[in-house]
Amino acid sequence: MHLQLDARPEELPRLAEAVEELAERDDWSPKLLFQVNLVIEELALNVMTHGRAGGARHLDVVLRSASDTITVELADDGPRFDPLEEAPEFDPELPIDERRVGGVGVHLVRTLVDDASYRYEDGKNRLTLVLPRESGD
Amino acid sequence: MNITEERQGDTLIVTAAGRVDGSNSQEFQQALEGVIGEADRAVVLQLKELSYISSSGLRVMLMVARMLQKRGTKFALCELTESIREVFEISGFDRIIPVHDSQSAAVAAVAAS
Numbered sequence: 252m253h254l255q256l257d258a259r260p261e262e263l264p265r266l267a268e269a270v271e272e273l274a275e276r277d278d279w280s281p282k283l284l285f286q287v288n289l290v291i292e293e294l295a296l297n298v299m300t301h302g303r304a305g306g307a308r309h310l311d312v313v314l315r316s317a318s319d320t321i322t323v324e325l326a327d328d329g330p331r332f333d334p335l336e337e338a339p340e341f342d343p344e345l346p347i348d349e350r351r352v353g354g355v356g357v358h359l360v361r362t363l364v365d366d367a368s369y370r371y372e373d374g375k376n377r378l379t380l381v382l383p384r385e386s387g388d
Numbered sequence: 389m390n391i392t393e394e395r396q397g398d399t400l401i402v403t404a405a406g407r408v409d410g411s412n413s414q415e416f417q418q419a420l421e422g423v424i425g426e427a428d429r430a431v432v433l434q435l436k437e438l439s440y441i442s443s444s445g446l447r448v449m450l451m452v453a454r455m456l457q458k459r460g461t462k463f464a465l466c467e468l469t470e471s472i473r474e475v476f477e478i479s480g481f482d483r484i485i486p487v488h489d490s491q492s493a494a495v496a497a498v499a500a501s
Contacts, residue, residue, distance in 0.1 A: 263411040267440075285440060285471035292442045296410040343480025347457065352450055355479050356443035362478045 252314040258307040258327060260299045263292060266312060277316045283384060286363050287314070287321055290380055293356035294325055294334060298376075302329030320365070323380045332376060333369040335361070391419040399430040399495050405437035408445035417448040421455070429461055430498035434491055436467035446481055453485050466494035 252273045256262040267288055274284040291312060298310050307329025315322040334357050341354030361367070366381040389406040402423055408416045424431055433449075449465075456463045464486040468476060476482040488494035 260410045263409050267407070267409065282471050288440060289442055289475070292409055296442070296444065299410070341479075343478070344483070345480075347450070347453060347484040350450060350484060352443060352447040355446060359443060359475065359478055 252312075254312045256295070256310045256312065258299050258303045258310050258329065260296060262299070262310075263295065266291065266295060269312075270314065273314055273316065279321075279384075283321070283382070287323065287382060290360050290363055290382065291323055291325070293360050294378060294380075297334055297338075297356065298325070298327040298329055302327055302332065302376075305330035305332075317384075319384050321382045321384060323378075323382070325378045325380075326375045328375055331371045333371075334378070335367050335369055389416055389419075391416075391423060393423045396495055397499065399432055399498055400424060400428045401432045401434055401491065401495070403434040403437060405439075407440040408438065408448070409440065409442050410444040413444035413448050416445060417451060420448065420452050424452070424456070424461075426459065430495075431456060431461055431463050432491065432494040432498060433463070433465045434467060434494075435465055435472060436469070438469065438472060441472055441475060443479070446475070446479055449481065449485060462498035464488055464494040464498050466491045 252269055254266060254269050256266060270288050270291065271284065295310060298307050307327045309328050311326040313324040338357035339354035341358040363382060364380045365383050368379050370377050389408055389412050392403045394401050453463055466488045468487060476487060486497060488497060
């Protein structure tokens with residue numbers, strides 16, 4: 252699956268639909284579909300809000316399905332930013348009054364993926380994430 | 389995303405169904421704030437029909453939980469699907485908002501406390 256999106260949150264439903272279509276064709280479990288959707292949304296929404304504020308206009312999403320893994324590739328033309336390293340620290344132990352939501356998305360991503368890598372190349376932020384297929388069962 | 393409400397004794401039960409993501413989380417927040425009255429002393433959010441939530445939805449849950457805490461209103465969630473429960477566990481949100489397996493347990497908990 253390869254989808255070219257405008258870097259704005261209104262594109263999220265179209266992205267979720269495309270992921271769902273692939274999941275149906277490829278017979279993913281509901282849990283795996285949820286996790287792939289979540290990982291993509293958290294990173295895409297960062298681009299569509301923070302990245303957009305810094306000038307991002309386009310986001311490319313590529314999904315590859317193999318027998319034991321799902322690979323997600325994201326590329327955007329926003330300011331150089333590695334969310335895996337630079338997102339705010341998130342502490343899931345903080346009480347309700349001190350709790351911040353910043354960083355929770357990236358914390359979810361880090362927890363759900365097996366492997367994540369970032370590079371900046373040809374003027375684009377490029378993220379590659381690998382999810383284990385068996386976690387969906 | 390769809391919100392419906394019913395009352396059981398003094399407890400307001402709000403059922404959220406569908407998807408809550410970054411494209412509709414503000415709508416979700418307004419809908420919740422719209423159905424929860426200032427006079428409500430106990431609120432249960434029934435999530436058995438919620439199919440998806442991301443950090444945008446968690447942010448709304450946190451805002452609502454804080455608003456209700458300030459008012460002294462009891463608040464609990466119930467019947468999270470397996471995937472949504474996982475999101476709450478990873479984010480630690482299950483430690484700041486009580487989560488129950490059944491609606492009756494959630495209603496009993498907010499009424500008793």
